[in-house]
Every structure is written in structure tokens, then in C-alpha cells.
Amino acid sequence: MTRRQQRMVWIAALVAGVAIAATLAFSAFRANMMYFYTPSDLAEGSVPEGATIRLGGLVETGSVKRGDEGLQVLFTLADCSHQIPVSYEGILPDLFREGQGVVTTGKLGADGHFVAAQVLAKHDENYMPPDLAESLKTETGHSCAPFKPVTAASGPVMGGRS
Secondary structure, eight states: OOHHHHHHHHHHHHHHHHHHHHHHHHHHHHHTOOOEEOHHHHHHTOSOTTOEEEEEEEEOTTOOEEOSSTTEEEEEEEOSSOEEEEEEESOOOTTOOTTSEEEEEEEEOTTSOEEEEEEEEOSSTTOOOHHHHHHHOOTTSOOOTTSOOGGGGSOOOTTSOO
């Protein structure tokens, strides 16, 4: 084998090694990605089966039901047009309330019931996940009743002007 042929073999091995490393890195990154969905997205069926996702919505008023024993909680997450029943077993955050925006992490069951492994509620009473706030926005700039208007979900004005 000539010296040039040996160099070409080393370059080909290097390119193959980089390609394999990039493929492994992208597949690991893709496996750990968790997308955010709204109840309307789940109703449309755009969620892959068996995937762990983040579901954001507003806790529907009067929907929170606690189990007789244990920490089982059932509630409904809603946006303007769809509702998804959610079950969760664990201690809910202190800021969890009806009518508030929450983000849950879990899996959608075959029966359309979302099983949450984690429930997050934000400290700020005006907090709403940005994707959820956008999905609740209508032509008039307000969300659907009976939830808070989307304009209340915006953060403080930056720059100190009033």
C-alpha cells in the first residue's frame, strides 16, 4: 500500500468515526426531547403514542377530585376548545388551584386519559406557559371564558417605563 493510500484509509476512518459519533449524539438528543402540547393538540391526535410529553393547560374549575385514600388526584386540563382528563398520584404543588395554568409531564393513554408523573405550577399568579397563552389568544386578544384574559399572563414591563 502506498503512502497516499494509507492516508486515504485514515481519512476515511476519521470521517466514518465522526459520522457515527454525530448519529449517536443526535439519536440521544432526540430521545430526550420533550415537546409541549395543549389539550387541542392531543385532541387532534398529533402526539406520538407512548411518548413522554409536557401538557399545559388551565385547571378547569370544579374538576379537581381527590381519591379517598392515598394521593390520587383527578382533574381536567383545558384550553379554549378541548379538555383532557388528567390523573396524578403524588403531592400537588402548593400553588396548584382551579383556574390556574399548570404544566404536567407524563404520557397519554390509549383511552385519551393523560397520566401525569409531575405537575408544575408557577409562583407568579399571572404565569401561563407562553405556548398555552398563544393557543388561548383570540382575535380580540382575550382568552376564552371563564379563564383569565391572556393579557394578564404577560410579564412585567421591562425598561422601567410606565
